[in-house]
Amino acid sequence: SRSLNLAVIPGDGIGQEVVAEGLKVLSAVLPQDVKLETKEYDFGARRYHATGETLTDADAEALKQHDAILLGAIGDPSVPSGVLERGFLLKLRFLFDHHVNLRPSKLLPGVATPLAGQPEIDFIVVREGTEGPYTGNGGTIRKGTPHEVATEVSVNTAFGVERVVRDAFARAQARPRKKLTLVHKNNVLAFAGHLWTNVFNAVAQEFPDVTTDYIHVDAATIYLVTDPARFDVIVTDNLFGDIITDLAAAVSGGIGVAASGNINPSGEFPSMFEPVHGSAPDIAGQGKADPTATVLSVALLLRHLGHDAEAVRIEDAVSADLAERGTLPARSTSEIGDALSARVAG
Amino acid sequence: SRSLNLAVIPGDGIGQEVVAEGLKVLSAVLPQDVKLETKEYDFGARRYHATGETLTDADAEALKQHDAILLGAIGDPSVPSGVLERGFLLKLRFLFDHHVNLRPSKLLPGVATPLAGQPEIDFIVVREGTEGPYTGNGGTIRKGTPHEVATEVSVNTAFGVERVVRDAFARAQARPRKKLTLVHKNNVLAFAGHLWTNVFNAVAQEFPDVTTDYIHVDAATIYLVTDPARFDVIVTDNLFGDIITDLAAAVSGGIGVAASGNINPSGEFPSMFEPVHGSAPDIAGQGKADPTATVLSVALLLRHLGHDAEAVRIEDAVSADLAERGTLPARSTSEIGDALSARVAG
Ligand SMILES: CC(C)[C@H](C(=O)O)[C@@H](O)C(=O)O
Ligand SMILES: CC(C)[C@H](C(=O)O)[C@@H](O)C(=O)O
Numbered sequence: 232s233r234s235l236n237l238a239v240i241p242g243d244g245i246g247q248e249v250v251a252e253g254l255k256v257l258s259a260v261l262p263q264d265v266k267l268e269t270k271e272y273d274f275g276a277r278r279y280h281a282t283g284e285t286l287t288d289a290d291a292e293a294l295k296q297h298d299a300i301l302l303g304a305i306g307d308p309s310v311p312s313g314v315l316e317r318g319f320l321l322k323l324r325f326l327f328d329h330h331v332n333l334r335p336s337k338l339l340p341g342v343a344t345p346l347a348g349q350p351e352i353d354f355i356v357v358r359e360g361t362e363g364p365y366t367g368n369g370g371t372i373r374k375g376t377p378h379e380v381a382t383e384v385s386v387n388t389a390f391g392v393e394r395v396v397r398d399a400f401a402r403a404q405a406r407p408r409k410k411l412t413l414v415h416k417n418n419v420l421a422f423a424g425h426l427w428t429n430v431f432n433a434v435a436q437e438f439p440d441v442t443t444d445y446i447h448v449d450a451a452t453i454y455l456v457t458d459p460a461r462f463d464v465i466v467t468d469n470l471f472g473d474i475i476t477d478l479a480a481a482v483s484g485g486i487g488v489a490a491s492g493n494i495n496p497s498g499e500f501p502s503m504f505e506p507v508h509g510s511a512p513d514i515a516g517q518g519k520a521d522p523t524a525t526v527l528s529v530a531l532l533l534r535h536l537g538h539d540a541e542a543v544r545i546e547d548a549v550s551a552d553l554a555e556r557g558t559l560p561a562r563s564t565s566e567i568g569d570a571l572s573a574r575v576a577g
Numbered sequence: 578s579r580s581l582n583l584a585v586i587p588g589d590g591i592g593q594e595v596v597a598e599g600l601k602v603l604s605a606v607l608p609q610d611v612k613l614e615t616k617e618y619d620f621g622a623r624r625y626h627a628t629g630e631t632l633t634d635a636d637a638e639a640l641k642q643h644d645a646i647l648l649g650a651i652g653d654p655s656v657p658s659g660v661l662e663r664g665f666l667l668k669l670r671f672l673f674d675h676h677v678n679l680r681p682s683k684l685l686p687g688v689a690t691p692l693a694g695q696p697e698i699d700f701i702v703v704r705e706g707t708e709g710p711y712t713g714n715g716g717t718i719r720k721g722t723p724h725e726v727a728t729e730v731s732v733n734t735a736f737g738v739e740r741v742v743r744d745a746f747a748r749a750q751a752r753p754r755k756k757l758t759l760v761h762k763n764n765v766l767a768f769a770g771h772l773w774t775n776v777f778n779a780v781a782q783e784f785p786d787v788t789t790d791y792i793h794v795d796a797a798t799i800y801l802v803t804d805p806a807r808f809d810v811i812v813t814d815n816l817f818g819d820i821i822t823d824l825a826a827a828v829s830g831g832i833g834v835a836a837s838g839n840i841n842p843s844g845e846f847p848s849m850f851e852p853v854h855g856s857a858p859d860i861a862g863q864g865k866a867d868p869t870a871t872v873l874s875v876a877l878l879l880r881h882l883g884h885d886a887e888a889v890r891i892e893d894a895v896s897a898d899l900a901e902r903g904t905l906p907a908r909s910t911s912e913i914g915d916a917l918s919a920r921v922a923g
Contacts, residue, residue, distance in 0.1 A: 313764040321765065345802045347693040364710075364731070369768045379735040381772040385710070389725040416816070418659040419667065422715045426727040449823035456691045456802060456827050470762070474820060477795035481802050 234266040235536065238297035238501065242275040243315075244510025245520035245564075246303025252522035252568025253301060253529045256548075259572035260533070260541045270297070274319055275510075276307035285318030291326050299532050300503040303525065304510035317367070324360050327500035329493035330391065331398050332358035332469075333531065334476040334507065336459075341554040342484040346456060352483045354462035357399035358472025360493060362391040363423075365469040387423040387468070392430045398496060399466035400438040410463035411435075412444040414451045414471055427468065451475055455482060480507050488553070490527035492535060502535055504528040518563035523549055526571055541575075548574035580612040581882065584643040584847065588621040589661075590856025591866035591910075592649025598868035598914025599647060599875045602894075605918035606879070606887045616643070620665055621856075622653035631664030637672050645878050646849040649871065650856035663713070670706050673846035675839035676737065677744050678706035678815075679877065680822040680853065682805075687900040688830040692802060698829045700808035703745035704818025706839055708737040709769075711815040733769040733814070738776045744842060745812035746784040756809035757781075758790040760797045760817055773814065797821055801828060826853050834899070836873035838881060848881055850874040864909035869895055872917055887921075894920035 239254065241247040254269065261267055272290070279285055294300060305315050323329070338344055338352035368384035396413075403411040413431045417424025428445065435443050446454065448471045454461055455478050467475065480489035489507035506524030514520060527549055534542035548571050562570070585600065587593040600615065607613055618636070625631055640646060651661050669675070684690055684698035714730035742759075749757040759777045763770025774791065781789050792800065794817045800807055801824050813821065826835035835853035852870030860866060873895055880888035894917050908916070 313767050313770070316764040317767065345693060346691055364729075365765055367767075368728075369731070369766075371768045371772065373735075374771075375775070377735050377739075379772055381733045381768040382714075383710075383731040383733075383766045383769045385715070385729040385731070387727045387729075389719075389723050393723075416819075418662040419711055419816075419819075420715075420729045421659050421663065421713075422717050422727040423729045424659070426717070426725055429721070449819050452798065452820055452824035453827040453832070456824065457831075470765075473762075473765075473795050474798055478798035478802065478824070481799040485803075486799070 233264060234268060235261065236296070236298045237267065237269045238294050238300040239269045239271045240274050240300060240302040240305075241271065242303045242305040242510060243277075243307045244304055244512040244515040246275070246305070246510055248516070248518065248520050248564045249506060249522040249525040250301060250303040252564060252571070253525035255568045256526045256545060256571045256575055257529050260544055260575040261538075262541070265538075275305050275315065276310050279310055279315060285315060286322050291323075294323075294327075295500060297501050299501050299536060301529065301532060302503055302505035304506065304508065306510045307512060321365060323503065324493050327493075327503070328361060328495050329503060330359060330361045330395055331492075331494040331496055332360035332472060333492040333494055334358060334472075334479065335490065335531075336476075336479040336483040338483040339488075339550050339553045341557055342488065344482055344484060346459075346482050351460040354459070354465060354479070355402065356465045356467065356472055356476050356479060357395060357402060358467060358476060359391065359395045359469045361469075362387055363469035385420070385423055385468075385470070387426050389426060389430060392427055393434060396431050396434045396466055399464055400434055400441055403441045403464040404438055406463060408463040409440055410442040410444065412446055412462060412465045414446055414448050414465055414467040414475065416448050416471070418447065423468070431466070448475065452478055455479060459483075476507065484553075486524065487521035488523045488527065488549075490524050490531055492528070492531040494535060502532075504532040504535075518565065520564045522564050522568050523553070526568070544575045545571070579610060580614060581607065582642070582644045583613065583615045584640050584646040585615045585617045586620050586646060586648040586651075587617065588649045588651040588856060589623075589653045590650055590858040590861040592621070592651070592856055594862070594864065594866050594910045595852060595868040595871040596647060596649040598910060598917070599871035601914045602872045602891060602917045602921055603875050606890055606921040607884075608887070611884075621651050621661065622656050625656055625661060631661060632668050637669075640669075641846060643847050645847050645882060647875065647878060648849055648851035650852065650854065652856045653858060667711060669849065670839050673839075673849070674707060674841050675849060676705060676707045676741055677838075677840040677842055678704035678818060679838040679840055680704060680818075680825065681836065681877075682822075682825040682829040684829040685834075685896050685899045687903055688834065690828055690830060692805075692828050697806040700805070700811060700825070701748065702811045702813065702818055702822050702825060703741060703748060704813060704822060705737065705741045705815050707815075708732055708734060709815030731766070731769055731814075731816070733772050735772060735776060738773055739780065742777050742780045742812055745810055746780055746787055749787045749810040750784055752809060754809040755786055756788040756790065758792055758808060758811045760792055760794050760811055760813040760821065762794050762817070764793065769814070777812070794821065798824055801825060805829070822853065830899075832870065833867035834869045834873065834895075836870050836877055838874070838877040840881060848878075850878040850881075864911065866910050868910050868914050869899070872914070890921045891917070
């Protein structure tokens with residue numbers, strides 16, 4: 232019989248609540264013959280305050296033993312900005328070489344969007360996850376003086392760009408529209424821009440059936456609100472991807488339904504799946520959080536591990552649930568989880 | 578009698594057409610006793626193709642003799658991406674130390690927005706214009722090989738950050754709401770983020786009546802579509818400013834009405850005013866371009882030179898014109914210019 236050995240990181244704030252519902256739906260959807268094992272890890276603000284640790288070598292070794300990782304949210308106002316982000320979230324992306332940061336955006340029927348006229352939105356962003364300005368390169372001289380200079384270095388390698396661009400082309404090829412848009416700022420960031428554009432054009436030769444397109448990141452934000460239907464698959468660098476996927480989430484139903492995967496395609500390290508939203512400490516512990524983004528992240532996790540049919544069942548359940556929401560009274564976090572569990576089981 | 582000695586750079590594509598209307602409205606609004614002198618410069622694609630030049634030392638010297646510069650648009654598909662951007666637009670911002678890149682966003686009554694529910698939008702972005710990832714620092718090794726590494730260095734100085742932050746605080750203080758939001762990504766870009774945040778907090782002490790706020794750039798894109806009313810004045814770095822001002826323009830009526838100023842506040846060098854839109858070669862020469870963004874850039878120019886009353890008259894004329902547009906048949910570029918001229922003169 233098959234097994235699924237999952238590391239679970241509820242984390243901070245609403246992380247606990249939404250992860251519980253994600254696991255509920257996961258149990259409900261998995262076939263009888265798949266044995267689900269989960270181990271919970273206590274990363275986040277509490278652990279940091281208790282021990283000063285964010286992610287130790289031993290932690291990383293332990294996480295490596297799992298098939299995949301499900302994360303709720305990490306971050307709390309009691310911890311200085313950046314400590315948990317760089318000490319845990321980004322550290323894990325780099326340690327586990329999560330170079331494909333996958334963020335689908337689909338505006339489902341019945342879901343509210345800030346855009347007028349309910350446009351068609353159905354694209355995925357493949358964000359590079361291990362390079363760019365996220366590498367921590369850079370530094371400061373004369374700190375705190377009127378002569379301080381602080382630098383941030385965006386590092387881009389042919390190796391790193393090619394593998395994520397190739398992944399994005401393959402994803403585009405597998406979709407009906409087969410269209411891939413490179414988003415960068417190659418008219419200004421000419422060194423990195425030249426590398427990205429060149430690699431993109433070279434890899435495109437191997438995918439003659441994929442239509443390609445290039446847009447500057449500033450213009451991409453315009454199209455995301457005026458003509459999001461033009462996008463099918465987008466590939467972009469780490470920072471541009473961070474920015475446009477928050478905007479993409481906002482226009483396609485909000486971060487309450489935005490899922491993401493931090494993927495190591497080779498399987499050398501476990502991939503991590505998490506909702507795009509944060510820990511939302513203001514509503515934590517009140518049963519107000521929407522677990523949908525976590526549930527959709529579970530679907531990405533299942534698809535990554537080859538359980539495609541189960542992923543589709545979750546996505547269909549979410550679509551059906553969202554389509555009905557407008558007609559229902561507000562439900563708690565666990566009521567939404569129960570409803571989704573019933574749908575995937577049924 | 579007073580004088581206004583203007584350098585005019587129509588540039589490429591629709592630049593010619595919109596600048597003509599900007600000058601028409603400028604002539605109509607200026608008081609009799611202000612003598613308007615204009616000198617046209619031929620920068621852009623034609624000059625580049627004819628001579629290979631984008632902006633020579635002699636050109637820069639000539640431009641320095643003017644009180645201000647009005648620019649239409651620079652850029653043409655016949656010129657490789659980046660050549661005119663870096664060789665002209667950015668070169669001028671750096672040469673003339675245009676460190677305050679001013680971009681107001683106001684959704685005027687009657688103007689279409691992609692956002693549902695016609696939200697209130699009235700904020701200005703103060704984008705740093707001479708530092709960040711725009712400095713051209715960085716490089717490439719092993720170019721064109723599978724081992725290529727390309728870097729881009731964001732350079733941030735206490736000097737550069739402080740002057741633009743101070744400018745933004747002063748602008749916030751002069752507005753009724755007196756609120757300034759710093760947009761950065763200090764949880765990831767910790768070196769630059771620390772400098773920006775520290776300087777921001779230090780300068781805030783001098784403006785106790787200004788309410789301050791901090792948002793990560795990714796979250797800022799969400800608020801720009803879900804709650805743009807929360808913004809009054811935003812200060813941010815060169816690249817984040819580039820990205821969020823295109824989005825800001827999109828939600829507040831589109832780039833057809835988005836004006837900008839590249840300002841050297843000390844007056845050591847002339848400031849440059851230009852519409853945010855580009856040269857739009859697809860509609861050039863057809864009288865289809867909307868000159869409103871250029872006309873509003875003329876208003877920014879007038880205000881910068883102390884002609885506040887004339888700036889207000891232009892802005893009022895534009896508001897009145899836009900409010901009527903829905904009820905009028907489509908007009909040509911010059912018809913809109915004529916209508917605005919009549920309003921400011923009357
Ligand atoms: C929390 C932060 C480090 C992270 C990022 O910038 O990547 C987040 O914004 C995201 O998009 O996953
Ligand atoms: C054309 C380009 C160099 C420029 C920029 O990136 O600053 C433009 O996008 C702008 O916003 O003025």
